[in-house]
Amino acid sequence: MDxxxxxxxxxxxxxxxxxxxxxxxxxxxxxxxxxxxxVQLADAIIARDHEIDQLEMEIDRIILRLLALDQPxxxxxxxxxxxxxxxxxxxxxxxxxxxIAHRARYLSTRPALPKDPxxxxxxxxxxxxxxxxxxxxxxxxxxxxxxxxxxxDAVDELNLLTLKNLMDYMIHEAPAxxxxxxxxxxxxxxxRVADHCTxxxxxxxxIVRGVNIKHHCEPFQ
Amino acid sequence: xxxxxxxxRQLSYSYGGAEALREINLDVPAxxxxxxxxPSGGGxxxxxxxxNRLNDLVEGTRMQGTILLDGENIYAPGVxxxxxxxxxGMVFALPLPLPGTVRENVVCGPxxxxxxxxGRLEEILERSLAQAxxxxxxxxxxxxxxxxxxxGQQQRLCIARSLALEPEVLLLDEPTSGLDPISTAKVEESxxxxxxxxxxxxxxxxxxxxxxxADYAAFFLMGxxxxxxxxxxxxxxxxxxxxxxxxxxxxx
Ligand SMILES: Nc1ncnc2c1ncn2[C@@H]1O[C@H](COP(=O)(O)OP(=O)(O)O)[C@@H](O)[C@H]1O
Ligand SMILES: [Mg+2]
Numbered sequence: 255m256d257x258x259x260x261x262x263x264x265x266x267x268x269x270x271x272x273x274x275x276x277x278x279x280x281x282x283x284x285x286x287x288x289x290x291x292x293v294q295l296a297d298a299i300i301a302r303d304h305e306i307d308q309l310e311m312e313i314d315r316i317i318l319r320l321l322a323l324d325q326p327x328x329x330x331x332x333x334x335x336x337x338x339x340x341x342x343x344x345x346x347x348x349x350x351x352x353x354i355a356h357r358a359r360y361l362s363t364r365p366a367l368p369k370d371p372x373x374x375x376x377x378x379x380x381x382x383x384x385x386x387x388x389x390x391x392x393x394x395x396x397x398x399x400x401x402x403x404x405x406x407d408a409v410d411e412l413n414l415l416t417l418k419n420l421m422d423y424m425i426h427e428a429p430a431x432x433x434x435x436x437x438x439x440x441x442x443x444x445x446r447v448a449d450h451c452t453x454x455x456x457x458x459x460x461i462v463r464g465v466n467i468k469h470h471c472e473p474f475q
Numbered sequence: 476x477x478x479x480x481x482x483x484r485q486l487s488y489s490y491g492g493a494e495a496l497r498e499i500n501l502d503v504p505a506x507x508x509x510x511x512x513x514p515s516g517g518g519x520x521x522x523x524x525x526x527n528r529l530n531d532l533v534e535g536t537r538m539q540g541t542i543l544l545d546g547e548n549i550y551a552p553g554v555x556x557x558x559x560x561x562x563x564g565m566v567f568a569l570p571l572p573l574p575g576t577v578r579e580n581v582v583c584g585p586x587x588x589x590x591x592x593x594g595r596l597e598e599i600l601e602r603s604l605a606q607a608x609x610x611x612x613x614x615x616x617x618x619x620x621x622x623x624x625x626x627g628q629q630q631r632l633c634i635a636r637s638l639a640l641e642p643e644v645l646l647l648d649e650p651t652s653g654l655d656p657i658s659t660a661k662v663e664e665s666x667x668x669x670x671x672x673x674x675x676x677x678x679x680x681x682x683x684x685x686x687x688x689a690d691y692a693a694f695f696l697m698g699x700x701x702x703x704x705x706x707x708x709x710x711x712x713x714x715x716x717x718x719x720x721x722x723x724x725x726x727x
Binding site: 325 | 682683686710711712713718719722723724725
Protein backbone atom coordinates (compact mmCIF):
# COMPACT_ATOMS: atom_id res chain seq x y z
CA MET A 255 0.00 0.00 0.00
CA ASP A 256 1.35 3.40 -0.86
CA UNK A 257 -0.38 5.78 1.56
CA UNK A 258 2.05 7.75 3.70
CA UNK A 259 0.84 5.85 6.75
CA UNK A 260 1.48 2.45 5.22
CA UNK A 261 4.90 3.57 4.00
CA UNK A 262 5.73 4.55 7.57
CA UNK A 263 4.54 1.18 8.85
CA UNK A 264 6.95 -0.44 6.42
CA UNK A 265 9.70 1.89 7.64
CA UNK A 266 8.93 0.80 11.21
CA UNK A 267 9.16 -2.85 10.16
CA UNK A 268 12.56 -2.21 8.60
CA UNK A 269 13.80 -0.45 11.76
CA UNK A 270 12.72 -3.34 13.97
CA UNK A 271 14.38 -5.82 11.65
CA UNK A 272 17.57 -3.78 11.99
CA UNK A 273 17.26 -3.94 15.77
CA UNK A 274 16.54 -7.67 15.55
CA UNK A 275 19.62 -8.16 13.42
CA UNK A 276 21.88 -6.34 15.90
CA UNK A 277 20.37 -8.27 18.80
CA UNK A 278 20.90 -11.58 17.02
CA UNK A 279 24.56 -10.66 16.38
CA UNK A 280 25.02 -9.67 20.04
CA UNK A 281 23.68 -13.01 21.25
CA UNK A 282 25.72 -15.00 18.74
CA UNK A 283 28.85 -13.14 19.74
CA UNK A 284 28.15 -13.52 23.45
CA UNK A 285 27.85 -17.27 23.01
CA UNK A 286 31.05 -17.33 20.97
CA UNK A 287 32.90 -15.22 23.52
CA UNK A 288 31.81 -17.69 26.19
CA UNK A 289 32.84 -20.84 24.38
CA UNK A 290 35.98 -19.47 22.75
CA UNK A 291 37.04 -17.60 25.92
CA UNK A 292 37.37 -14.41 23.88
CA VAL A 293 37.66 -11.36 26.17
CA GLN A 294 37.91 -8.84 23.33
CA LEU A 295 34.73 -10.07 21.71
CA ALA A 296 32.95 -9.87 25.09
CA ASP A 297 34.12 -6.26 25.51
CA ALA A 298 32.89 -5.37 22.03
CA ILE A 299 29.37 -6.61 22.84
CA ILE A 300 29.25 -4.57 26.03
CA ALA A 301 30.50 -1.49 24.18
CA ARG A 302 27.92 -1.72 21.39
CA ASP A 303 24.79 -2.34 23.45
CA HIS A 304 23.83 1.35 23.40
CA GLU A 305 23.16 1.08 19.64
CA ILE A 306 20.34 -1.33 20.38
CA ASP A 307 19.02 0.91 23.16
CA GLN A 308 19.00 3.83 20.72
CA LEU A 309 17.01 1.83 18.19
CA GLU A 310 14.49 0.84 20.84
CA MET A 311 13.90 4.50 21.66
CA GLU A 312 13.60 5.41 18.00
CA ILE A 313 11.04 2.64 17.49
CA ASP A 314 9.03 3.90 20.48
CA ARG A 315 9.00 7.38 18.97
CA ILE A 316 7.82 6.11 15.57
CA ILE A 317 5.06 4.03 17.15
CA LEU A 318 3.81 6.84 19.39
CA ARG A 319 3.71 9.21 16.45
CA LEU A 320 1.78 6.78 14.25
CA LEU A 321 -0.69 6.01 17.05
CA ALA A 322 -1.31 9.69 17.70
CA LEU A 323 -1.47 10.92 14.12
CA ASP A 324 -3.17 8.08 12.33
CA GLN A 325 -5.37 6.39 14.92
CA PRO A 326 -4.84 3.06 13.18
CA UNK A 327 -7.36 0.25 13.24
CA UNK A 328 -7.52 -3.52 13.09
CA UNK A 329 -4.38 -5.22 11.76
CA UNK A 330 -2.43 -1.94 11.66
CA UNK A 331 -3.28 -1.27 15.29
CA UNK A 332 -2.31 -4.78 16.29
CA UNK A 333 0.93 -4.43 14.32
CA UNK A 334 1.87 -1.27 16.24
CA UNK A 335 1.01 -2.73 19.63
CA UNK A 336 2.83 -5.96 18.72
CA UNK A 337 5.91 -4.02 17.57
CA UNK A 338 5.98 -2.07 20.81
CA UNK A 339 6.15 -5.32 22.76
CA UNK A 340 8.59 -6.94 20.37
CA UNK A 341 11.10 -4.10 20.51
CA UNK A 342 11.03 -4.23 24.29
CA UNK A 343 11.66 -8.00 24.22
CA UNK A 344 14.53 -7.48 21.78
CA UNK A 345 16.06 -4.91 24.07
CA UNK A 346 15.91 -7.35 26.96
CA UNK A 347 17.42 -10.12 24.88
CA UNK A 348 20.30 -7.77 24.09
CA UNK A 349 20.67 -7.11 27.84
CA UNK A 350 21.02 -10.86 28.38
CA UNK A 351 23.74 -10.88 25.71
CA UNK A 352 25.55 -8.18 27.69
CA UNK A 353 25.18 -10.15 30.91
CA ILE A 354 26.54 -13.27 29.22
CA ALA A 355 29.43 -11.18 27.87
CA HIS A 356 30.31 -10.14 31.43
CA ARG A 357 30.31 -13.79 32.60
CA ALA A 358 32.35 -14.78 29.52
CA ARG A 359 34.87 -12.10 30.41
CA TYR A 360 35.23 -13.43 33.94
CA LEU A 361 35.28 -17.11 33.03
CA SER A 362 37.86 -16.57 30.25
CA THR A 363 40.42 -15.36 32.80
CA ARG A 364 39.98 -18.38 35.11
CA PRO A 365 40.68 -22.11 34.68
CA ALA A 366 38.12 -23.68 32.35
CA LEU A 367 35.20 -25.56 33.82
CA PRO A 368 34.68 -29.08 32.46
CA LYS A 369 32.76 -29.07 29.16
CA ASP A 370 29.09 -29.61 29.95
CA PRO A 371 27.05 -31.07 27.06
CA UNK A 372 23.84 -29.73 28.63
CA UNK A 373 25.17 -26.16 28.55
CA UNK A 374 26.31 -26.72 24.96
CA UNK A 375 22.81 -27.92 24.00
CA UNK A 376 21.28 -25.02 25.87
CA UNK A 377 23.45 -22.57 23.95
CA UNK A 378 22.55 -24.12 20.62
CA UNK A 379 18.86 -24.52 21.29
CA UNK A 380 18.38 -20.98 22.57
CA UNK A 381 20.29 -19.62 19.58
CA UNK A 382 18.18 -21.71 17.16
CA UNK A 383 15.13 -20.43 18.93
CA UNK A 384 16.23 -16.84 18.43
CA UNK A 385 16.79 -17.47 14.69
CA UNK A 386 13.34 -19.02 14.27
CA UNK A 387 11.77 -16.22 16.31
CA UNK A 388 13.25 -13.49 14.16
CA UNK A 389 12.24 -15.21 10.96
CA UNK A 390 8.78 -15.71 12.48
CA UNK A 391 8.53 -11.94 12.98
CA UNK A 392 10.13 -10.98 9.65
CA UNK A 393 7.59 -13.09 7.75
CA UNK A 394 4.75 -12.79 10.29
CA UNK A 395 4.65 -16.57 10.15
CA UNK A 396 2.28 -18.03 12.72
CA UNK A 397 3.45 -21.62 12.18
CA UNK A 398 6.94 -20.68 13.30
CA UNK A 399 5.46 -19.02 16.39
CA UNK A 400 4.18 -22.45 17.38
CA UNK A 401 7.65 -23.93 16.87
CA UNK A 402 9.15 -21.27 19.14
CA UNK A 403 6.69 -22.03 21.90
CA UNK A 404 7.56 -25.73 21.74
CA UNK A 405 11.32 -25.05 21.83
CA UNK A 406 10.88 -23.05 25.00
CA ASP A 407 10.05 -26.25 26.93
CA ALA A 408 13.30 -27.86 25.77
CA VAL A 409 15.27 -24.79 26.89
CA ASP A 410 13.68 -24.88 30.34
CA GLU A 411 14.70 -28.50 30.75
CA LEU A 412 18.25 -27.90 29.55
CA ASN A 413 18.57 -25.01 31.97
CA LEU A 414 17.58 -27.27 34.89
CA LEU A 415 19.95 -30.00 33.72
CA THR A 416 22.84 -27.52 33.46
CA LEU A 417 22.07 -26.27 36.94
CA LYS A 418 22.11 -29.81 38.32
CA ASN A 419 25.39 -30.69 36.57
CA LEU A 420 27.10 -27.55 37.87
CA MET A 421 25.84 -28.09 41.42
CA ASP A 422 27.13 -31.69 41.40
CA TYR A 423 30.48 -30.43 40.21
CA MET A 424 30.69 -27.67 42.83
CA ILE A 425 29.88 -30.09 45.63
CA HIS A 426 33.12 -31.89 44.79
CA GLU A 427 35.20 -28.91 43.68
CA ALA A 428 34.84 -26.15 46.25
CA PRO A 429 37.41 -23.83 44.57
CA ALA A 430 35.23 -23.82 41.45
CA UNK A 431 32.19 -22.42 43.24
CA UNK A 432 32.55 -18.88 41.96
CA UNK A 433 33.01 -20.04 38.39
CA UNK A 434 30.15 -22.45 38.82
CA UNK A 435 27.84 -19.67 39.98
CA UNK A 436 28.83 -17.54 37.01
CA UNK A 437 28.09 -20.44 34.68
CA UNK A 438 24.69 -20.93 36.32
CA UNK A 439 23.90 -17.27 35.76
CA UNK A 440 24.97 -17.70 32.14
CA UNK A 441 22.57 -20.60 31.66
CA UNK A 442 19.83 -18.57 33.28
CA UNK A 443 20.52 -15.72 30.79
CA UNK A 444 20.09 -18.16 27.94
CA UNK A 445 16.82 -19.28 29.40
CA ARG A 446 15.71 -15.63 29.60
CA VAL A 447 16.60 -15.14 25.93
CA ALA A 448 14.29 -18.05 25.16
CA ASP A 449 11.49 -16.55 27.29
CA HIS A 450 11.66 -13.28 25.39
CA CYS A 451 11.64 -15.25 22.13
CA THR A 452 8.39 -16.85 23.26
CA UNK A 453 6.95 -13.40 24.00
CA UNK A 454 7.90 -12.24 20.51
CA UNK A 455 6.28 -15.29 18.95
CA UNK A 456 3.12 -14.54 20.93
CA UNK A 457 3.15 -10.97 19.66
CA UNK A 458 3.39 -12.24 16.09
CA UNK A 459 0.31 -14.42 16.65
CA UNK A 460 -1.46 -11.38 18.10
CA ILE A 461 -0.57 -9.27 15.05
CA VAL A 462 -1.62 -11.87 12.51
CA ARG A 463 -4.61 -13.50 14.18
CA GLY A 464 -5.72 -10.95 16.78
CA VAL A 465 -5.75 -13.60 19.50
CA ASN A 466 -3.86 -13.47 22.74
CA ILE A 467 -2.04 -16.73 23.48
CA LYS A 468 0.03 -15.35 26.35
CA HIS A 469 0.68 -17.73 29.21
CA HIS A 470 -0.81 -20.72 27.40
CA CYS A 471 1.14 -21.91 24.43
CA GLU A 472 -1.57 -24.25 23.19
CA PRO A 473 -2.21 -25.06 19.57
CA PHE A 474 -4.26 -22.24 18.07
CA GLN A 475 -6.29 -21.85 14.88
CA UNK B 476 -28.40 -9.68 20.91
CA UNK B 477 -30.63 -8.88 23.83
CA UNK B 478 -33.83 -6.91 23.52
CA UNK B 479 -33.90 -5.76 19.88
CA UNK B 480 -35.82 -2.52 19.47
CA UNK B 481 -35.70 -2.73 15.69
CA UNK B 482 -35.52 -5.91 13.64
CA UNK B 483 -34.67 -5.70 9.97
CA ARG B 484 -35.42 -8.84 7.97
CA GLN B 485 -34.48 -9.67 4.37
CA LEU B 486 -34.63 -6.01 3.46
CA SER B 487 -33.85 -5.11 -0.14
CA TYR B 488 -34.38 -1.71 -1.68
CA SER B 489 -33.81 -0.16 -5.07
CA TYR B 490 -34.11 3.26 -6.66
CA GLY B 491 -35.34 2.58 -10.19
CA GLY B 492 -33.01 -0.11 -11.48
CA ALA B 493 -30.24 0.52 -8.95
CA GLU B 494 -30.12 -1.68 -5.86
CA ALA B 495 -29.22 0.35 -2.77
CA LEU B 496 -29.67 -2.42 -0.16
CA ARG B 497 -29.49 -6.19 -0.59
CA GLU B 498 -31.11 -8.69 1.80
CA ILE B 499 -30.22 -6.90 5.01
CA ASN B 500 -30.81 -8.76 8.28
CA LEU B 501 -29.99 -6.79 11.39
CA ASP B 502 -31.17 -6.34 14.97
CA VAL B 503 -30.78 -2.92 16.57
CA PRO B 504 -30.63 -3.34 20.36
CA ALA B 505 -32.44 -1.01 22.74
CA UNK B 506 -30.47 1.36 24.99
CA UNK B 507 -27.32 1.19 22.95
CA UNK B 508 -25.58 3.08 20.18
CA UNK B 509 -25.50 1.18 16.90
CA UNK B 510 -23.27 2.63 14.18
CA UNK B 511 -23.79 2.05 10.45
CA UNK B 512 -20.49 2.79 8.77
CA UNK B 513 -18.76 2.22 5.45
CA PRO B 514 -17.85 4.05 2.23
CA SER B 515 -20.38 6.48 0.81
CA GLY B 516 -22.98 5.00 -1.47
CA GLY B 517 -23.20 1.92 0.76
CA GLY B 518 -26.87 2.45 1.61
CA UNK B 519 -26.56 3.75 5.18
CA UNK B 520 -28.67 6.89 4.67
CA UNK B 521 -31.22 4.89 2.71
CA UNK B 522 -31.59 2.44 5.58
CA UNK B 523 -31.99 5.23 8.17
CA UNK B 524 -34.65 6.87 5.99
CA UNK B 525 -36.49 3.58 5.62
CA UNK B 526 -36.61 3.20 9.42
CA ASN B 527 -38.78 6.28 9.77
CA ARG B 528 -40.44 6.06 6.36
CA LEU B 529 -38.86 9.20 4.95
CA ASN B 530 -38.57 7.49 1.57
CA ASP B 531 -42.33 6.98 1.17
CA LEU B 532 -42.58 9.82 -1.32
CA VAL B 533 -39.54 8.95 -3.41
CA GLU B 534 -40.87 7.63 -6.72
CA GLY B 535 -39.93 4.54 -8.66
CA THR B 536 -38.51 2.64 -5.69
CA ARG B 537 -39.00 -0.97 -4.73
CA MET B 538 -38.80 -2.46 -1.27
CA GLN B 539 -38.85 -6.07 -0.10
CA GLY B 540 -38.57 -7.47 3.41
CA THR B 541 -39.70 -6.01 6.71
CA ILE B 542 -38.69 -3.56 9.40
CA LEU B 543 -40.18 -4.25 12.84
CA LEU B 544 -40.30 -1.68 15.63
CA ASP B 545 -41.07 -3.40 18.94
CA GLY B 546 -42.15 -6.39 16.88
CA GLU B 547 -44.58 -4.48 14.66
CA ASN B 548 -44.13 -4.00 10.95
CA ILE B 549 -43.79 -0.27 10.33
CA TYR B 550 -44.86 -0.75 6.70
CA ALA B 551 -48.07 -2.60 7.55
CA PRO B 552 -51.23 -1.01 6.11
CA GLY B 553 -52.85 1.41 8.51
CA VAL B 554 -49.65 2.46 10.31
CA UNK B 555 -49.91 6.06 11.55
CA UNK B 556 -46.82 7.55 9.87
CA UNK B 557 -46.71 10.88 11.76
CA UNK B 558 -46.91 8.94 15.01
CA UNK B 559 -44.12 6.62 13.82
CA UNK B 560 -41.94 9.67 13.13
CA UNK B 561 -42.54 10.95 16.64
CA UNK B 562 -41.40 7.60 18.00
CA UNK B 563 -38.40 7.55 15.65
CA GLY B 564 -36.63 10.93 15.50
CA MET B 565 -34.11 11.87 12.83
CA VAL B 566 -31.18 14.32 12.93
CA PHE B 567 -29.45 15.22 9.67
CA ALA B 568 -25.88 16.09 8.76
CA LEU B 569 -26.44 19.82 8.42
CA PRO B 570 -27.99 21.58 11.39
CA LEU B 571 -31.25 23.08 10.19
CA PRO B 572 -32.61 25.29 12.95
CA LEU B 573 -36.06 26.69 12.31
CA PRO B 574 -36.48 30.46 12.12
CA GLY B 575 -37.17 31.79 15.60
CA THR B 576 -35.60 31.60 19.01
CA VAL B 577 -33.83 28.75 20.75
CA ARG B 578 -36.93 28.20 22.89
CA GLU B 579 -39.30 28.16 19.92
CA ASN B 580 -37.14 25.62 18.12
CA VAL B 581 -37.43 23.15 20.96
CA VAL B 582 -41.06 23.62 21.96
CA CYS B 583 -42.66 23.92 18.52
CA GLY B 584 -42.82 20.12 18.12
CA PRO B 585 -44.55 19.41 21.43
CA UNK B 586 -46.84 22.39 20.81
CA UNK B 587 -47.87 21.00 17.43
CA UNK B 588 -48.43 17.69 19.17
CA UNK B 589 -51.04 19.45 21.31
CA UNK B 590 -49.18 20.33 24.50
CA UNK B 591 -50.32 23.79 25.59
CA UNK B 592 -49.44 23.86 29.27
CA UNK B 593 -46.72 26.49 29.72
CA GLY B 594 -45.05 24.80 32.70
CA ARG B 595 -44.98 21.47 30.87
CA LEU B 596 -43.35 23.09 27.83
CA GLU B 597 -40.66 24.72 30.01
CA GLU B 598 -39.97 21.33 31.54
CA ILE B 599 -39.59 19.74 28.11
CA LEU B 600 -37.36 22.64 27.04
CA GLU B 601 -34.92 22.18 29.90
CA ARG B 602 -34.90 18.38 29.77
CA SER B 603 -34.31 18.25 26.02
CA LEU B 604 -31.54 20.84 26.07
CA ALA B 605 -29.88 19.13 29.02
CA GLN B 606 -30.02 15.72 27.32
CA ALA B 607 -28.42 17.22 24.23
CA UNK B 608 -25.62 18.61 26.44
CA UNK B 609 -26.60 22.17 25.52
CA UNK B 610 -28.54 23.53 28.51
CA UNK B 611 -25.60 25.07 30.32
CA UNK B 612 -24.50 26.95 27.23
CA UNK B 613 -27.88 28.38 26.26
CA UNK B 614 -29.91 28.69 29.43
CA UNK B 615 -29.35 32.45 29.39
CA UNK B 616 -29.91 32.76 25.66
CA UNK B 617 -33.25 31.01 25.26
CA UNK B 618 -34.77 34.02 23.53
CA UNK B 619 -31.88 34.59 21.13
CA UNK B 620 -32.41 33.61 17.51
CA UNK B 621 -31.35 29.99 16.95
CA UNK B 622 -29.19 30.98 14.00
CA UNK B 623 -27.03 33.04 16.37
CA UNK B 624 -25.70 29.84 17.96
CA UNK B 625 -22.45 28.28 16.80
CA UNK B 626 -22.57 25.35 14.34
CA GLY B 627 -21.95 22.85 17.11
CA GLN B 628 -24.65 24.40 19.28
CA GLN B 629 -27.10 24.43 16.36
CA GLN B 630 -26.53 20.72 15.80
CA ARG B 631 -27.17 19.96 19.47
CA LEU B 632 -30.26 22.18 19.23
CA CYS B 633 -31.52 19.95 16.42
CA ILE B 634 -30.91 16.92 18.62
CA ALA B 635 -32.82 18.66 21.45
CA ARG B 636 -35.65 19.39 19.02
CA SER B 637 -35.93 15.69 18.22
CA LEU B 638 -35.74 14.77 21.91
CA ALA B 639 -38.54 17.21 22.77
CA LEU B 640 -40.95 14.84 21.06
CA GLU B 641 -39.89 12.07 23.44
CA PRO B 642 -38.94 9.60 20.72
CA GLU B 643 -37.96 6.02 21.49
CA VAL B 644 -35.39 5.83 18.73
CA LEU B 645 -33.02 8.53 17.54
CA LEU B 646 -31.50 8.28 14.06
CA LEU B 647 -28.47 10.48 13.40
CA ASP B 648 -27.03 10.78 9.91
CA GLU B 649 -23.45 12.10 10.14
CA PRO B 650 -24.54 14.59 12.81
CA THR B 651 -21.04 15.99 13.35
CA SER B 652 -19.75 16.10 9.80
CA GLY B 653 -19.54 19.89 9.75
CA LEU B 654 -18.47 20.41 13.36
CA ASP B 655 -15.18 21.30 15.02
CA PRO B 656 -13.56 18.69 17.31
CA ILE B 657 -14.85 20.23 20.55
CA SER B 658 -18.46 20.38 19.38
CA THR B 659 -18.06 16.88 18.00
CA ALA B 660 -16.86 15.66 21.39
CA LYS B 661 -19.88 17.27 23.04
CA VAL B 662 -22.32 15.61 20.67
CA GLU B 663 -20.57 12.27 21.22
CA GLU B 664 -20.72 12.74 24.97
CA SER B 665 -24.40 13.44 24.83
CA UNK B 666 -24.85 10.06 23.10
CA UNK B 667 -23.50 8.30 26.18
CA UNK B 668 -26.21 9.99 28.25
CA UNK B 669 -28.95 9.48 25.71
CA UNK B 670 -28.47 5.76 25.26
CA UNK B 671 -29.53 5.16 28.86
CA UNK B 672 -33.00 6.09 27.69
CA UNK B 673 -33.14 5.78 23.91
CA UNK B 674 -32.18 3.47 21.11
CA UNK B 675 -29.64 5.27 18.98
CA UNK B 676 -28.56 4.61 15.43
CA UNK B 677 -25.79 6.80 14.07
CA UNK B 678 -24.01 7.05 10.75
CA UNK B 679 -20.67 8.38 12.00
CA UNK B 680 -18.58 10.71 9.89
CA UNK B 681 -15.40 8.65 10.30
CA UNK B 682 -14.28 5.17 11.28
CA UNK B 683 -12.64 6.68 14.37
CA UNK B 684 -15.93 8.19 15.47
CA UNK B 685 -17.65 4.85 14.91
CA UNK B 686 -15.05 3.21 17.16
CA UNK B 687 -15.55 5.85 19.86
CA UNK B 688 -19.32 5.77 20.10
CA ALA B 689 -20.53 2.35 18.95
CA ASP B 690 -21.80 -0.39 21.21
CA TYR B 691 -22.62 -2.29 18.03
CA ALA B 692 -21.11 -1.53 14.65
CA ALA B 693 -22.37 -2.64 11.24
CA PHE B 694 -20.22 -2.31 8.14
CA PHE B 695 -22.07 -1.56 4.88
CA LEU B 696 -20.45 -1.90 1.49
CA MET B 697 -22.30 -1.22 -1.78
CA GLY B 698 -25.65 -2.28 -0.44
CA UNK B 699 -24.46 -5.31 1.52
CA UNK B 700 -24.23 -5.61 5.28
CA UNK B 701 -20.80 -7.20 5.48
CA UNK B 702 -20.33 -7.62 9.21
CA UNK B 703 -21.87 -6.64 12.56
CA UNK B 704 -19.99 -6.87 15.83
CA UNK B 705 -20.47 -5.89 19.42
CA UNK B 706 -18.12 -3.38 21.04
CA UNK B 707 -14.89 -2.37 19.38
CA UNK B 708 -14.23 -5.82 17.95
CA UNK B 709 -14.88 -4.75 14.37
CA UNK B 710 -12.12 -2.12 14.73
CA UNK B 711 -9.51 -4.36 16.38
CA UNK B 712 -10.14 -7.81 14.91
CA UNK B 713 -12.62 -7.61 12.04
CA UNK B 714 -13.65 -10.98 10.66
CA UNK B 715 -14.23 -10.08 7.01
CA UNK B 716 -11.25 -9.04 4.85
CA UNK B 717 -13.38 -6.29 3.25
CA UNK B 718 -13.98 -4.76 6.69
CA UNK B 719 -10.28 -5.10 7.51
CA UNK B 720 -9.32 -3.29 4.28
CA UNK B 721 -11.76 -0.49 4.96
CA UNK B 722 -10.95 0.18 8.61
CA UNK B 723 -7.21 0.13 7.90
CA UNK B 724 -7.71 2.69 5.13
CA UNK B 725 -6.68 0.35 2.33
CA UNK B 726 -9.65 1.51 0.30
CA UNK B 727 -12.65 3.81 0.61
N1 LIG C 1 -33.13 9.65 -3.98
C1 LIG C 1 -32.33 8.81 -4.65
N2 LIG C 1 -32.57 8.49 -5.93
C2 LIG C 1 -31.78 7.62 -6.60
N3 LIG C 1 -30.73 6.99 -6.07
C3 LIG C 1 -30.43 7.25 -4.79
C4 LIG C 1 -31.20 8.17 -4.01
N4 LIG C 1 -30.67 8.22 -2.76
C5 LIG C 1 -29.60 7.38 -2.77
N5 LIG C 1 -29.46 6.79 -3.97
C6 LIG C 1 -28.44 5.79 -4.35
O1 LIG C 1 -28.49 4.71 -3.43
C7 LIG C 1 -27.19 4.27 -3.08
C8 LIG C 1 -27.01 4.35 -1.56
O2 LIG C 1 -26.99 5.71 -1.18
P1 LIG C 1 -27.00 6.16 0.34
O3 LIG C 1 -28.08 5.45 1.04
O4 LIG C 1 -27.05 7.66 0.33
O5 LIG C 1 -25.60 5.64 0.83
P2 LIG C 1 -24.65 6.15 2.03
O6 LIG C 1 -25.50 6.89 3.00
O7 LIG C 1 -24.08 4.88 2.57
O8 LIG C 1 -23.62 7.00 1.39
C9 LIG C 1 -26.23 5.15 -3.84
O9 LIG C 1 -25.83 4.44 -4.99
C10 LIG C 1 -27.04 6.37 -4.20
O10 LIG C 1 -26.62 6.92 -5.42
MG1 LIG D 1 -25.24 8.93 3.71
